[in-house]
Amino acid sequence: MDSREFGPFSNELAPLTLEESLRDYPHMTPLIWNKMQEVGRSVLYWKRRHAMTAVYVVSRRAIRSIDAVIEKRPYLFFTEKPIVRMFEDGRGGEQRFVMEAEFFKALNIDFVKNQNVLHTIDMEEAQNKRGFKKIEFIRYPIRRAKHRAVPIKGPDSDEFYVLAVDLLIEFLRNLIFGYKAFQKKLFEKFSELFQELxxxxxxxxKKPCFIKINVLAKTKESIKNILKTDEETNEESIRMVKPEGFTVEDLKNELKHLGLTETFPEIEEHVDVVYRHVDSVKKEKFLRTCDLYDAVEFCQMLCVLNRLPNYKKFLHNQKGCGRIPGFQCDDCDEEKKKTSGIQKSMKKLKIAGSRR
Structure with a gap:
């Protein structure tokens, strides 16, 4: 920082009160000002005058530079067209859709909006809407960490949402590891909650939809009440894996250790397919404890979903069948048969046409 600029400005702040010195911050450094408001002014002691001066001077320079770039090349930053996010999901982004609320707002179409759920329109349908070409679409890939989806800001609020399929998987994962719900032989007691959800x-x-991230907050109390009724608990945790990894038999023993074979007598039927999956995607030479956690999670999810046919249907409609290794979807199998039949028919027509 140039001392010639720093010194005079610091001296200029010296005789001012805290309120007076902060007077121009909202205009010159709005982002920093907002952050200061969150933290609280009480932490801004007067002895920090030099630090405040440095922030002010550096921010002023940066803002002036950005303003100069925007003024020189406005076409890079401004558009006369309304902007709508085009969400992409799946491998290669084969699913492409927009938020109905955001899309209709850009087209000036009135609609009834649900605050907790944001429905979507796939791009093929959106292209048929009048005024489609007047909108500028920006690509917005759906991003996920290993165990959680990245929340997405709503179209005209500070609320955040995730895809419904992500919320369902996170909810089940929380039951499995957060509450250890199925280690307590309580699956039947959750039937009413599953029905409500x-x-x-x-x-x-039928289509992907976004759900507000806190929409399931009320279920926490319901879960706690269900768990309170349990007299026989199993609070065992997954054990550490040896350096040489674990085998199929080790996975079966772990399920027994956690009491899951009593809750789900059929759980061992899923062990082979789940084990093959975690072994195929492992990051190290040998399977680790984190891989065992994944295997235990997938085995429980398969058991839960197989007992909840409506949830299986929901997962299929939301294109989430491939998210859970070993998941058998009758609807997917039926669609594959239809596709295969159409392909065979087309092949026969081509052969017949070539003979003529």
């Missing part, structure tokens, strides 16, 4: 994860929802 069908309003959120309904089998009749």
């Amino acid at each position: 069908e309003e959120t994860f309904g089998a009749d929802i």
Whole structure:
């Protein structure tokens, strides 16, 4: 920083009160000002005058530079067209859709909006809407960490959302590891809760939709009440894996150790396919404890979903069948048969045409 600029400005701040010295911050450094408001002014002691001066001077320079770039090349930053995010999901982004609320707002179409659920329109359908060409679409890939989806800001609020399929998987994962719910032989006691949540994860929802991230907050109390009724608990945790990894038999023993074979007598039927998956995607030479956690999670999810046919249908409609290794979807199998039949018919027509 140039001392010639720093010194005079610091001296200029010296005789001012804290309020007076902060007077121009909202205009010159709005982002920093907002952060200061969150932290609280009480932490800004007067002895920090030099630090405040440095922030002010550096921010002023940066803002002036950005303003100069924007003024010189406005076409890079401004557009007369309304902007709508085009979300991409799946491998290669084969699913492409927009938020209905954001899309209709850009087209000036009135609609009834649900604050907790944001429905979507696939791009093929959107292209048929009048005024489509007047909108500028920006690509917005759906991003996920290993165990959680990255929340997405709503179209006209500070609320955040995730895809419904991500919310369902996170909810089940929280039951499995957060509450260890199925280590307590309580699956039947959750049936009423699962039935209530069908309003959120309904089998009749045919297209991807976004759900507000805190929409399931009320279920925490319901889960706690269910767990309070349990007299026989199993609080065992997954054990550490030896350096040489673990085998199929080790996975079966771990499921027994956690009491899951009592809750789900059929759980060992999923062990082979789940083990093959975690072994195929392992990051190290040998399977590790984190891989064992994944295997235990997948085995439980398969058991839960197989007992909840409406949730299986919901997962299929939301294109989430491939998210859980070993998941058998009758609807996917039926679609594959139809596709295969059409391909065979087309092949026969081509052969017949070539003979003529």
